[in-house]
Amino acid sequence: MAFWALLSWISFLLLCIHYLVSFLFRIPDRRKLPPGPIGLPIIGNLLSIGNKPHESLAGLAMKFGPLMSLRMGFATVVVASSARMAKEILQTKDKEFAGRFIPDAVTVQANYELSMAWLSPGPCWRNLRRLCNTQMFTSQRLDALQGLRNQKMEELLKNIEPFSLSGEAVNVSQLAFATVLNLVSNTVFSVDLVDFRSESAQEFKNVVWRIMKYAGKPNISDCFPQIKSFDLHGIRRHIKVSYDHLHRLIDDFIDQRLETRESGAPRKNDFLDVLLDHCKEDGSNFDRRYVKILITDLYIAGGDTTATTFEWTMTELLRHPNTMEKVQRELREVIGAEQSVEECHIPQLPYLEAVVKEALRLHPTVPLLLPHRTESDVELCGYFIPKHTQVLVNAWAISRDADYWEKPTNFMPERFLGSDADYRGQDFGFIPFGSGRRICPGLPLAVRMVHLMLASLLHSFSWKLPDGMKPETVDMDAKFGVTLQKTVPLLAIPSKRIVVTDIGTTMY
Numbered sequence: 001m002a003f004w005a006l007l008s009w010i011s012f013l014l015l016c017i018h019y020l021v022s023f024l025f026r027i028p029d030r031r032k033l034p035p036g037p038i039g040l041p042i043i044g045n046l047l048s049i050g051n052k053p054h055e056s057l058a059g060l061a062m063k064f065g066p067l068m069s070l071r072m073g074f075a076t077v078v079v080a081s082s083a084r085m086a087k088e089i090l091q092t093k094d095k096e097f098a099g100r101f102i103p104d105a106v107t108v109q110a111n112y113e114l115s116m117a118w119l120s121p122g123p124c125w126r127n128l129r130r131l132c133n134t135q136m137f138t139s140q141r142l143d144a145l146q147g148l149r150n151q152k153m154e155e156l157l158k159n160i161e162p163f164s165l166s167g168e169a170v171n172v173s174q175l176a177f178a179t180v181l182n183l184v185s186n187t188v189f190s191v192d193l194v195d196f197r198s199e200s201a202q203e204f205k206n207v208v209w210r211i212m213k214y215a216g217k218p219n220i221s222d223c224f225p226q227i228k229s230f231d232l233h234g235i236r237r238h239i240k241v242s243y244d245h246l247h248r249l250i251d252d253f254i255d256q257r258l259e260t261r262e263s264g265a266p267r268k269n270d271f272l273d274v275l276l277d278h279c280k281e282d283g284s285n286f287d288r289r290y291v292k293i294l295i296t297d298l299y300i301a302g303g304d305t306t307a308t309t310f311e312w313t314m315t316e317l318l319r320h321p322n323t324m325e326k327v328q329r330e331l332r333e334v335i336g337a338e339q340s341v342e343e344c345h346i347p348q349l350p351y352l353e354a355v356v357k358e359a360l361r362l363h364p365t366v367p368l369l370l371p372h373r374t375e376s377d378v379e380l381c382g383y384f385i386p387k388h389t390q391v392l393v394n395a396w397a398i399s400r401d402a403d404y405w406e407k408p409t410n411f412m413p414e415r416f417l418g419s420d421a422d423y424r425g426q427d428f429g430f431i432p433f434g435s436g437r438r439i440c441p442g443l444p445l446a447v448r449m450v451h452l453m454l455a456s457l458l459h460s461f462s463w464k465l466p467d468g469m470k471p472e473t474v475d476m477d478a479k480f481g482v483t484l485q486k487t488v489p490l491l492a493i494p495s496k497r498i499v500v501t502d503i504g505t506t507m508y
C-alpha cells in the first residue's frame, strides 16, 4: 500500500515538473484554444471558480467573451455563455459535443458505465434514449399514468389542510421533494416512496441531494486525475453511501415486482413493466443492471430538479403577490370551485405556464447543464477544441444575458405571453433542459409535474410568508451542486380558498 502511495506521489511530482517546464517554455500552438484568464502554474484557474461556479464563470465571460477556455489543474475546460455559442454546441455541432465528461465522484456508483446520464453516445446510450422517448416519456404512457399522479395531488392537499387550520407554516422544499418523489415513483413503480411529513422523506431528500452536491462539487480529482485514488476531498467516500442506499431501495422494488409478475397478478403498465419487458426481448443484452441504473438516473435526475423548480417558482410567487393573485384568478376562471385540478387542465392555463417559464429562466436548476465532452477535435468559431475536452454551457448566464432579455433579472412572466419562446430546446437563450441529443428526456414528465403541483396548491390554498417576513426580504441565496437549490428552504402559510357551505361551494 505504502509502495503504491509513494509511486503515485512520485508520478504526480514528475507530472508537476513536466507541466511547470512546459508552462515556462511553452511553444505557441497555432491551433488556438478560445481565450481565457491566465492561470497559475499547476493549478491553472482553479482559484477563480469558487463555490458558485455559474456566477464566477458568468463574471469571467464578461471579460473573455462567450466562448472561453480555462485550465483546471491538468484539465482544459471550455465554457459557452451566450445563446449563439449554445446553438453552435448543442445544434450545429451537436454530434461532436454530445460526449460526457464523467466526474470522478459518480464513478463510485456500481455499474455507472451503464448510466444514460454518463454514457457517451454509442449503441448503448442510443438504446436507452430510444426506450425513454418511445416507451416511457410518450404522451400516451404519461396520459395512462396521470390518474395516479392526480390521486397523489389529492392526498397532498389533504396533508396540507391541517396547516391551513392551525396557521402553521409548511416547509415548501420538503413538501415539494416528497411530492415529486411520489409522483416519480408512482410513474415508475406505481407505489409511494415516502410519507410527506415523515423523517424518511427528509432522509431520502438528503440522499439525493448528497449525490447532487458531491457530483457537482469542484473536485481536485477531476483536475489531477493522476491522484484521484487519494480522494483528497473525501467525495467518493461520502457519495458512495448515498448511491448504495438508493440502489438497495430500487433492488427491493424490482424483486417485489418480479415476484408479482411471476404470480400472474395484473400488470401495472408503469415504467418498471416496460423495462422488465425490454429485458425479455430477443437478442437484447438489456438486463437487471440496466433497469436498476436507469431507475436510479430517473430519481436522481428527476427528483431534485423538479422539486427545486417548484420551490423557486413558489418563492417568486410569494415575492410577487400580484402575480400569484393573477394565477389564482386564472385557476378560478378555468377550473372553478367545483372540480379539482387535473393534468388535462394545464393547456388551458397560459398564465401559469408563463410563470413557470419565467421561474425556469431566472433559476435554471441545472445551471451548467451536465458536463459535455468533445468526441473528436473540433473547430468552433475559429478556435480549436481538442478531443475529450470538457465543455460547460452556462444556461444560467445565458438566460440572464442583457443582450437577449429585457430587464433580465426581473421576474416578469408577461414576457412569455404571446411569445414563442419555449424551453423545449429550440430557443437557445432559454435552455433549462438543454437542447439537441442530450436534451433532458424527462422534460415531458417534469413539465406536467411542476404545473400540476403549482396549479393544485394555488387552486386550493392561498399562501403567505410567515409572520414578520416581507416579500423583499425573502432569502434568494442558492447553493451549487449539479442543481441550484435554495440555501434557506422556503416556508409558507396556507389558508383554504375553497369553502363548502350550506348554500354551495365558494372560492376566495
Ligand code: HEM
Binding pocket: 116, 117, 118, 184, 297, 298, 299, 301, 302, 303, 305, 306, 309, 364, 365, 366, 369, 370, 371, 372, 432, 433, 434, 435, 437, 438, 439, 440, 441, 442, 443, 445, 446, 447, 450
Ligand atoms: C424541472 C425539472 C428538470 C430540469 C430543469 C432538468 C434539466 C436537465 C438538464 C439541463 C439535463 C442535461 C442536458 C445536457 O447535458 O445538455 C438533464 C438531463 C437528464 N434529465 Fe432532466 N431535468 C428535469 C427533470 C427530469 C425528470 C423528471 C427526469 C426523469 C424522471 C429527468 C431525467 C434526465 C436524465 C436521465 C438526463 C440525462 C440524459 C442524458 O445524458 O442523455 N430530468 N435534465
